[in-house]
Amino acid sequence: MVDYLTELTFIDYTGYVLQILLIFIALAIVLHKKTGTIVILIASFSLVTASLYVLNNAPDVAIAEVAIGSAIIPLIYVISVSRQREFIVLDKAMDDFIITDEQFTGIGYILLKRFADFYHLELNITNDPMLGRQDEARDQRLIEDTNVDLIVTKDKETGDYILKGKASSLLMNKLEQMTKDYEHVRVVQFKDRGLGE
Amino acid sequence: MNTSASSSSRTVVSVSRRILLVAMLLVLFGVFTVSMLELEELYNDYGRQYFFENAFDETGSRNFVTSILLDYRLFDSLFEAGILLIAVSGVIWISKHDVEEKNARFMIDKYKTPDLFVTFSRLVYPLMLTFGFYIVINGHLSPGGGFQGGAIVATAILILYYINPDKETNIGFIVTVEKVVYLLIIVAASVSIVTRGTFFTNFFPVDAPADLKAIYLVLLNVLIGFKVSLGLWTIFTAFLKEGR
Numbered sequence: 001m002v003d004y005l006t007e008l009t010f011i012d013y014t015g016y017v018l019q020i021l022l023i024f025i026a027l028a029i030v031l032h033k034k035t036g037t038i039v040i041l042i043a044s045f046s047l048v049t050a051s052l053y054v055l056n057n058a059p060d061v062a063i064a065e066v067a068i069g070s071a072i073i074p075l076i077y078v079i080s081v082s083r084q085r086e087f088i089v090l091d092k093a094m095d096d097f098i099i100t101d102e103q104f105t106g107i108g109y110i111l112l113k114r115f116a117d118f119y120h121l122e123l124n125i126t127n128d129p130m131l132g133r134q135d136e137a138r139d140q141r142l143i144e145d146t147n148v149d150l151i152v153t154k155d156k157e158t159g160d161y162i163l164k165g166k167a168s169s170l171l172m173n174k175l176e177q178m179t180k181d182y183e184h185v186r187v188v189q190f191k192d193r194g195l196g197e
Numbered sequence: 198m199n200t201s202a203s204s205s206s207r208t209v210v211s212v213s214r215r216i217l218l219v220a221m222l223l224v225l226f227g228v229f230t231v232s233m234l235e236l237e238e239l240y241n242d243y244g245r246q247y248f249f250e251n252a253f254d255e256t257g258s259r260n261f262v263t264s265i266l267l268d269y270r271l272f273d274s275l276f277e278a279g280i281l282l283i284a285v286s287g288v289i290w291i292s293k294h295d296v297e298e299k300n301a302r303f304m305i306d307k308y309k310t311p312d313l314f315v316t317f318s319r320l321v322y323p324l325m326l327t328f329g330f331y332i333v334i335n336g337h338l339s340p341g342g343g344f345q346g347g348a349i350v351a352t353a354i355l356i357l358y359y360i361n362p363d364k365e366t367n368i369g370f371i372v373t374v375e376k377v378v379y380l381l382i383i384v385a386a387s388v389s390i391v392t393r394g395t396f397f398t399n400f401f402p403v404d405a406p407a408d409l410k411a412i413y414l415v416l417l418n419v420l421i422g423f424k425v426s427l428g429l430w431t432i433f434t435a436f437l438k439e440g441r
Contacts, residue, residue: 060260060340060341060342060345063332063340063345067348071349072351075352075355075433076433079437080436
């Protein structure tokens with residue numbers, strides 16, 4: 001065993017280090033939650049794989065791997081992520097915050113409309129009875145399991161309107177900024193749960 | 198009462214399923230290890246030795262990978278190029294818009310693309326294009342070839358969409374050109390039936406000088422690079438259009 005280790009060259013060691021790094025990057029890709037980080041990790045995975053190909057005397061394959069894996073695929077992912085163009089709001093409050101006199105004229109609607117227009121999103125407000133009647137404690141679950149981006153609820157004691165969304169969505173920070181001027185509107189961001197929680 | 202019973206039965210099912218999954222993974226790992234051991238016995242140098250001694254004389258390519266791709270196994274390479282053609286048609290077929298609608302304007306939101314990225318893209322774009330062409334043209338001398346160079350050129354074209362979001366592209370035209378180039382590749386590969394008597398090899402005779410044979414290799418590399426970059430370009434544009 002000791003003889004084997006002393007016979008290894010620098011290139012062999014580099015290869016082992018890169019292979020271990022590959023395992024860590026693969027685990028990170030699976031465990032991470034932020035889309036942007038995952039795209040960067042996928043690109044770096046391809047980069048490490050390409051260096052392994054070079055170490056194994058296959059520069060042809062390495063060039064193909066770099067061009068496809070760490071340039072084209074991440075760019076396609078970035079495009080696909082930025083193409084997500086629908087913003088779905090679940091209205092649980094069911095009062096004049098969004099709909100007044102059977103029309104979309106409430107303060108909340110104007111706020112959300114301005115927010116959606118800023119990002120060129122298509123605002124889609126729903127009050128699906130199946131989802132809307134569920135307990136408030138399940139809101140986080142609802143956002144994770146369905147394609148709802150935002151839930152609007154009303155605090156029964158203070159009368160505040162609470163907008164709930166995912167903390168990992170960059171849009172939520174902007175929404176929080178926009179709602180600073182409104183007195184009775186609060187934004188709640190749900191942290192992503194880790195694996196197995 | 199009823200719900201708890203059903204949930205407990207579901208957990209039993211999921212546990213047994215997990216055990217089954219782990220067992221399957223273990224079996225797969227065992228098969229993989231055994232086959233790797235076999236591979237070490239099968240591994241030999243005969244093929245490499247043959248290419249090392251004869252490939253340059255027979256094909257005129259210093260890059261033995263290119264000599265295999267464009268001469269010895271050209272038949273396989275043609276179908277590899279065909280796969281991309283089929284993938285492009287699949288992407289266009291799946292994306293629900295028709296061709297006329299696709300010719301509309303492209304919009305990458307300028308405020309979502311950072312200025313640093315745009316500036317850097319402007320700087321890197323000509324270099325990427327040059328590097329792509331270099332890899333395509335030197336495919337028979339250095340690592341690379343039509344596919345790799347075509348992919349790099351396609352990336353440069355994709356970066357162009359970030360520099361100029363209002364760029365318009367006629368997908369129907371690109372796809373037509375790609376198909377024509379694929380036909381040209383098949384024709385260039387089949388010319389050898391006239392000169393050599395066999396399909397899918399160099400159309401210069403075997404004893405021709407290497408410089409002459411390089412003409413065929415460069416021609417085929419350029420055609421393949423052109424075809425690959427057009428195909429990948431079509432795929433991006435389909436993605437860019439989707440969801441708008």
